[in-house]
Amino acid sequence: MASSTPQLVDRAQIRRSLDNFTAFWLRRVESWRERNETATEKKYAQQFWSELFNCFGVNAARMDLFEQDARRGSTGSSGYIDLFWPGVVIGEAKSLGVNLDIAHAQARDYLAGGTVSDFEMPRYILCSNFESIRLSKLGDPETRFDITFSLSELPDYIDQLRFLAGFEAVTKEEEEEASIQASKLMADLFTAMAGDDVDEAVGDEAPTDPEEEDNRTQQTSMYLTRLLFLLFGDDAGLWEQDLFYRFVLEETTAGNLGAQLNSLFEVLNTPENRRQRLPEHLAKFPYVNGSIFADQMRTEYFDPD
Template structure:
């Protein structure tokens, strides 16, 4: 990539071409992603509409990967510090949900790149296109390799709790609750039927959300399926069909649409049995899409495994999850569910809860 873009940049200088931003930005980001074996066409990344905090005006972000990175490309010789401030202006504008905020900002004039890590341990790095390969380690977050601090993990757990609470409320309504205290029912017959159904569906959805980010299948496959293959009216039946596919070995599948055929067989019983979809509401798809834009690998496996339990509490939902987001409290809530989890995979952990 460095050699190809150096040749192109030298050509621009020879011909005096300066207005390169709009013509070449998308190609630059695509090439950068492909360097890390990310297929950009499989993710909705380019020209995200956004509001600027400073003016209230509308604009668009060149490159936006929810929860991962924001990119702005400017013409040769432009001020990258100003471009970085523009990126932050978009983030502060209110049109990008906090659960979507990226950990990294990349700004470039194609020849020089400024890379910033946001969050609890920020840093800034500048290098030229010729030095791109020398900084592969700092760019490995594009391939899913990054370090999350404890403070960032705790903040992510709060965001995750809010998102899962939103899904649960959209599915089952705010009046359906069970206790999360010592008095919580342990027999399924003591729980409300709708709550039981919601619990099963929440577990399955959480697995799919996490799988999108954890490499269980191609990146954002579930997100794209919800975005392009469902509507508010057919989400329930479509989810039932997807669960059936996930519970069927590849050798026994026939005549599946291309997107469904890309999902692997998931053993362990998490998708075994009928799925409840009749109680989904019009708000369910919006809540699910919001959750799809979150990076679920930013939370710990213990928090991941516990999330669907916690959002069934009215107190947790009304408090946006803050009361239940410490890992200590989560492990107390789960009790025997997490005993023996040491050394198990995410799939096994989720299946044990299911």
């Protein structure tokens, strides 16, 4: 992808892109009607989603947002979600003329199936049958909405769709819930790395001397501190927006995650004028002085070797 996450495209640029998108797809829909073409969902849905998301600076194909395996809440049977961006939006497409209530109910059925975890729950449901679009914001009753509009009206709903480009106010309640979920994730990650048998004292009884602390606990704590710093850097503008997020999404797999993180830590600990022949995805990270990345630890839980 040119970019795997929103690049904060300005409003005027989004509007121009939406105007072009709408004009193109209106012509295509008209040609389908003239030819009496059916089964448009299977043939064109991913292109439709991709081009719509591109208007907001998001490359859905490279983000691997299409056809995510999921289980239906109503039947327990397996299927796949047409479009799924964890924590952001779930999308369902139907062929031209199909009632969008069907698509909306299907999206909710997948959300109720247990496959989507709490921290992956999207804030929006987006449905389309090419000629109409239905957008629902979930969550807080005071801010949620459910609107349906025609394809020709799409550019008029730029404000409701700008969440795709990263422009969205977050309520205090949503921030608190996100913090709780993040804390749970970090606790689960600590347990997964350090093991269930870690039994360190806490509070006033916690060790203050690193030598008194279990080595595995030390290593785990340092790894989590580094990861938290990188997540903070993405949020606080210490470097290009979502640079670490894109690094994990695009450059790592289950098999190479440890090696890639170790490489990144080394880069962060190396001044720019001492770096040589780095790939672009690493070269964009700045030097971080201090000691947080100075002691390179290749821990067994992340290093596949």
